[in-house]
Amino acid sequence: MSAQSSTDRDADVLVIGAGPAGATAAFHCAQSGLSTLVLEKTQFPREKVCGDGLTPRAVKQLLAMGVPTDTEGWLKHKGLRIVGGGHTLELPWPELGSYPDYGLIRTRMDFDETLARHAQKAGARLLEQTNVTGPVFDKNNRVAGVTAKQADGSEVTYKAPVVLVCDGNSSRFSLELGLHKREDRPMGVAVRTYYKSPRHNEDWLESWLELWDTSRGERKLLPGYGWIFPVGDGTCNIGLGVLNNSCAFGKTDYRAMLKAWMASCPPEWGFSEENRTGQILGAALPMGFNRQPHYTRGALLVGDAGGMVNPFNGEGIAYAMESGAMAAEVVVQALGRTGAQRERVLETYPQALQDAWGGYYTLGRVFVKMIGNPQFMSFATRHGLPRPALMRFTLKLLANLTDPKGGDASDRVINALSKLAPSA
Incomplete structure (x- = not known):
């Protein structure tokens, strides 16, 4: 499958980081038969700063992976209670064909390890306390692997034809590739x-x-x-x-x-x-794709490494998992081909992200500018919350929960706005 000989590689795909993005990508790659090696700098269980809330978008990804969520440690929630401007409004998650009508809570101390172990069960190899220190390039200046430091301080090199960069917001690996954060993103x-x-x-x-x-x-x-x-x-x-x-x-x-x-x-x-x-x-x-391009020279940026947090509501887990699944699909297809054909497939990944969220994130950047005005925020809170129909529309918009085909009028309006907004 690889342009390298099998003796010159340690896996078909290397995954840097075992958070939601890396674990999801690793699961799908391994389930598709690829030799998948995940390098995690810490050891599970480990802490992660987060709200711990999983919206129906994230639940959909868990269901697609077959993660059991009816066991101890998971708490279902049926919607969002909004407090502001002297009002309190309870908004159930919308009933859609595309997403479940419930969310979940699980602490990141448990959640990340649950996903990582699930990827292991699918066949991915997970090396904890293995801190990736930089890329390895081939003669064509493509990423051909990584260097890493193990718990005992020893240095090791791992090689693969494709690397998935899932090392979070700071993403030192992206910086090594010359990919810096965009200052025009929230x-x-x-x-x-x-x-x-x-x-x-x-x-x-x-x-x-x-x-x-x-x-x-x-x-x-x-x-x-x-x-x-x-x-x-x-x-x-x-x-x-x-x-x-x-x-x-x-x-x-x-x-x-x-x-x-x-x-x-x-x-x-x-x-x-x-x-x-x-x-x-x-x-x-x-937020809002604040690090680009999402593909370069054999490396794909996934989740927070590519700045994929939703500008509307600060949600990152669902988009980390979705981008992990998207990256895995691209890699599976790419490694089934060789030469220029493989590269053409890998180059489709950024456009797939833009097609999925580009216009919507552009709307999100406009929204961020609007709520940056305290007067607007105060007015919207006071006058919006007493109108349940408007708030149900707002919940769908902020949580990005619509049916892409059909749906009600609010779905059609949000989908149309997302398509009309330029993506960048």
């Missing part, structure tokens, strides 16, 4: 922690649309949202996300802001310091 920052709470078993994800920064002695509305996600294990995942289109971005103490928000909540919810069970940790949210 970026978010999220902080989160866990509290013991009697609300831990609720079946709604809760989103607070108004975040107030009081750290400078004045009450200032920031773009972004807060969340309260029940985990089902006695705790709630509490966090907030803020976008970089605010003059306060990078100048606000987000941890203090989170604590102040919790202090303003009813005492019976239990969001007090003595009930906090973990550190307040932060992470960046790379």
Whole structure:
């Protein structure tokens, strides 16, 4: 299958990183019969800063992979409860033919390892505590493998005709290839922690649309949202996300802001310091294809490495998994061919991403600019939430949940807008 001889390669495909993007890609590659080697720099179980919420988009990917989700550790939720402007509205996930009508919660401490072990069961080889340090190039300056450092400090080289880059937002491997982040794309920052709470078993994800920064002695509305996600294990995942289109971005103490928000909540919810069970940790949210091109010289960028977080709502897991599945499909087809034909197939990957989300992400960038205006955000919250029909449309738009063919009027409007918007 490879232009290299079998003795010159360690796998058909190398996957850098065993997060949702890497594990999903590895599962599909291995299930299709490819020799798949996954290199993960940490050891499972491991922590990952996230809201832990899985929308119906992500659930669809889990079902496609055959991941059991009716076992202990998974909590179903039926929709989104929105709080803002003095209003509270509960919006069930839409009933569609394309997606299930429920979401799931599972902590990333468990979730990532579950996906990685599932990929192993499909035949992928997983090497933990193997930190990829850089690319290996062939005589044509194509990526032909990677160098890595093992737990004992020894250096090792692994070779393969294709490399899937799934090493997250910082993506050191992408930087080694000269692929830097685009400054014209939105970026978010999220902080989160866990509290013991009697609300831990609720079946709604809760989103607070108004975040107030009081750290400078004045009450200032920031773009972004807060969340309260029940985990089902006695705790709630509490966090907030803020976008970089605010003059306060990078100048606000987000941890203090989170604590102040919790202090303003009813005492019976239990969001007090003595009930906090973990550190307040932060992470960046790379949005709207903020690193391109998504394919170059034998390497495909997948998930956060390619900046695939949804600008509308900060969701990254579903798009990591979807791009992992898309990358795997391209690789399977490419490795069935040789020479120029193989390269032509690999070059279809960026366009497949653009076809799937390009126009929609363009709309998302416009949305980010709009909510960066505090007056607009305040007006939209006050006047939008009392209108359930408008909010059901908004939920479909923000969560990217529509039926591509048929569907109701809101589906057709959102799909048409996504197609008309230029992708880039």
